[in-house]
Amino acid sequence: MARSTSLEIVSELVANVLTIEVAEGDRVEAGDTVVLLESMKMEIPMLAERAGTVTAIKVTVGDVVQDGDVLVVLD
Numbered sequence: 001m002a003r004s005t006s007l008e009i010v011s012e013l014v015a016n017v018l019t020i021e022v023a024e025g026d027r028v029e030a031g032d033t034v035v036l037l038e039s040m041k042m043e044i045p046m047l048a049e050r051a052g053t054v055t056a057i058k059v060t061v062g063d064v065v066q067d068g069d070v071l072v073v074l075d
Contacts, residue, residue, distance in 0.1 A: 015039035
C-alpha cells in the first residue's frame with residue numbers, strides 16, 4: 001500500500017481567513033505563508049511545514065475557521 005505524502009495545513013485557533021497567499025498548483029517552500037488568519041485584531045500567518053505543491057485550498061477569504069479545520073493541502 002502506497003503511503004500518502006499529502007500534508008494538511010490546519011488552523012490552530014478560531015479565526016477569520018484574511019488572505020490566501022497561494023493558488024492550486026503553486027510550489028511552496030518550508031516556511032512560506034499559505035494563509036493569513038485574523039483573530040482578536042492579530043494577524044496569524046499559517047506556514048508550510050515543508051516544500052510541496054498546493055493541491056487543494058479548502059477555505060475562502062472571509063471564512064470563519066475553527067481549531068483543526070483544514071486550510072490548504074500540499075502534496
